[in-house]
Amino acid sequence: MTAEIIVVTSGKGGVGKTTTSASLATGLAMAGKKTAVIDFDVGLRNLDLIMGCERRVVYDFVNVVHGEATLKQSLIKDKRYDNLYVLAASQTRDKDALTMEGVEKVLDGLSAEGFEYVVCDSPAGIEKGAHLAMYFADHAVVVVNPEVSSVRDSDRILGLLASKTRRAEKGETPVTQHLLLTRYNPARVAIGEMLSVKDVEEILGIEVVGVIPESENVLTASNNGIPVIVDANSQAGQAYGDTVARILGEERPLRFIDVPRKGFLQRVFGG
Amino acid sequence: MGILDFLKRKPEATATVARERLRIIVAQERSTRGAPDYLPMMRNELLEVIKKYVHVDLDAININFERDSGHEILELSVTLPEGKQAAKGENKDEARTG
Numbered sequence: 001m002t003a004e005i006i007v008v009t010s011g012k013g014g015v016g017k018t019t020t021s022a023s024l025a026t027g028l029a030m031a032g033k034k035t036a037v038i039d040f041d042v043g044l045r046n047l048d049l050i051m052g053c054e055r056r057v058v059y060d061f062v063n064v065v066h067g068e069a070t071l072k073q074s075l076i077k078d079k080r081y082d083n084l085y086v087l088a089a090s091q092t093r094d095k096d097a098l099t100m101e102g103v104e105k106v107l108d109g110l111s112a113e114g115f116e117y118v119v120c121d122s123p124a125g126i127e128k129g130a131h132l133a134m135y136f137a138d139h140a141v142v143v144v145n146p147e148v149s150s151v152r153d154s155d156r157i158l159g160l161l162a163s164k165t166r167r168a169e170k171g172e173t174p175v176t177q178h179l180l181l182t183r184y185n186p187a188r189v190a191i192g193e194m195l196s197v198k199d200v201e202e203i204l205g206i207e208v209v210g211v212i213p214e215s216e217n218v219l220t221a222s223n224n225g226i227p228v229i230v231d232a233n234s235q236a237g238q239a240y241g242d243t244v245a246r247i248l249g250e251e252r253p254l255r256f257i258d259v260p261r262k263g264f265l266q267r268v269f270g271g
Numbered sequence: 272m273g274i275l276d277f278l279k280r281k282p283e284a285t286a287t288v289a290r291e292r293l294r295i296i297v298a299q300e301r302s303t304r305g306a307p308d309y310l311p312m313m314r315n316e317l318l319e320v321i322k323k324y325v326h327v328d329l330d331a332i333n334i335n336f337e338r339d340s341g342h343e344i345l346e347l348s349v350t351l352p353e354g355k356q357a358a359k360g361e362n363k364d365e366a367r368t369g
């Protein structure tokens with residue numbers, strides 16, 4: 001059986017790729033899928049922190065690519081979910097340490113180990129690391145913020161997914177594109193200060209697979225090294241839950257995209 | 272929104288400005304996506320040649336690149352200014368190469 005490969009990418013940095021990769025991988029594991037999540041950001045390892053396994057990294061992705069460690073030695077088993085594993089990026093090597101053949105070898109190895117999903121956390125930019133992260137993908141989650149530079153960069157990434165991936169080069173069914181709008185603030189959208197879901201969908205010509213509201217819980221989760229999807233009480237966690245369900249083919253309405261209704265007194269006096 | 276917020280509120284909706292700017296730049300970048308790297312340079316050189324005869328600015332040259340199955344179309348349109356300089360007939364010329 002071949003693992004489904006999902007790249008989480010954006011072009012622009014700081015939009016929530018790693019937060020999304022961690023929650024997506026955890027969500028897939030919560031749904032019972034054997035899942036691995038790989039950090040492609042060689043030199044700037046961060047997924048391990050967000051997943052809360054930074055002190056358990058012994059071998060990394062580059063060690064496997066270069067045959068210095070086996071896949072089994074390098075995969076870090078998640079503390080919460082038995083079927084979830086993390087493959088950390090190298091912190092000491094430079095970004096040329098990854099090769100196309102090496103990445104393919106690792107992905108094939110994961111399929112052989114019975115993994116159903118592999119989530120590839122792409123570095124920012126459109127250079128080699130980002131190219132390798134998207135090259136073998138079956139699905140892409142393009143993370144975008146409702147902000148001009150992020151929207152423009154994501155359009156560029158959508159173009160690359162349609163031309164610079166294995167599926168595109170071999171003329172196979174194109175990479176399935178999922179647009180994920182993060183850091184959404186419905187109150188600012190309501191007063192015309194922020195691009196709306198509809199605006200972003202119209203500009204990019206693609207529907208969103210989810211909308212993650214801007215939430216203090218995201219920072220709390222990363223402080224604690226627990227993917228925000230685990231926090232079932234937070235809106236961001238629930239929105240990620242919905243997103244994973246949609247990627248797995250379930251239909252769910254969008255939530256948390258409107259300003260909560262206020263009572264009469266709140267409306268008169270503010271707050 | 273409370274009374275104080277209402278009084279302090281600025282009428283300008285910047286999201287509308289962002290949307291319109293993005294519509295234009297995304298459409299422009301898509302039209303040249305996958306096109307050869309020399310396109311922007313060629314556009315500038317063409318502009319220099321055209322400028323010898325007519326006064327036009329960079330925005331007047333529009334390059335569109337399309338890839339159909341098997342062949343590529345490079346579409347170039349130059350909008351000439353209205354008035355004396357463009358008095359000879361049409362004010363829009365189109366050149367197509369296959």
